[in-house]
Amino acid sequence: MNISEYPWFSKIIHQSRYLGEEINSIKKDSSEIKIHIALAFPDLYEIGMSHLGLKILYHILNAQHWISAERVFAPWVDLASELKERKIPLPSLESGRPLSKFDIIGFSLQHELCYTNVLSMLDLAGVRFLSNERGPKDPLIIAGGPACFNPEL
Numbered sequence: 001m002n003i004s005e006y007p008w009f010s011k012i013i014h015q016s017r018y019l020g021e022e023i024n025s026i027k028k029d030s031s032e033i034k035i036h037i038a039l040a041f042p043d044l045y046e047i048g049m050s051h052l053g054l055k056i057l058y059h060i061l062n063a064q065h066w067i068s069a070e071r072v073f074a075p076w077v078d079l080a081s082e083l084k085e086r087k088i089p090l091p092s093l094e095s096g097r098p099l100s101k102f103d104i105i106g107f108s109l110q111h112e113l114c115y116t117n118v119l120s121m122l123d124l125a126g127v128r129f130l131s132n133e134r135g136p137k138d139p140l141i142i143a144g145g146p147a148c149f150n151p152e153l
Contacts, residue, residue: 017045020093026062033068038102042117045073070094074117090124099125109147
């Protein structure tokens, strides 16, 4: 079920953040895909969509017929609380696929203030924080960007 189809969705502020119906959004037939990648931006939609690197990765990955790259952003507090209260896992924009059902979740870390949003997104998705607590059916968590330069932080 697409998140916009829930009756409570009408009270969410800035609903367009969560629809994934923009021009140039890419939706693929899941039966032809070998790897599903979630491009996770741990900030609001408006901030993530202004980031050129995310758009470049989205285009490059989706140019491959066997890869599906979908976007997911940190939800604002209104949607986050509804998802948590109703035990609905954080979905991607394009297909509404729960984040926990992707093969890979790739976080783009632009600054240190986003670190806690990564944890919040993983929590909303029902993905365990620690890699040793995840099994072979759980997604591989990766990250890149300027805030990944020093792993000692």
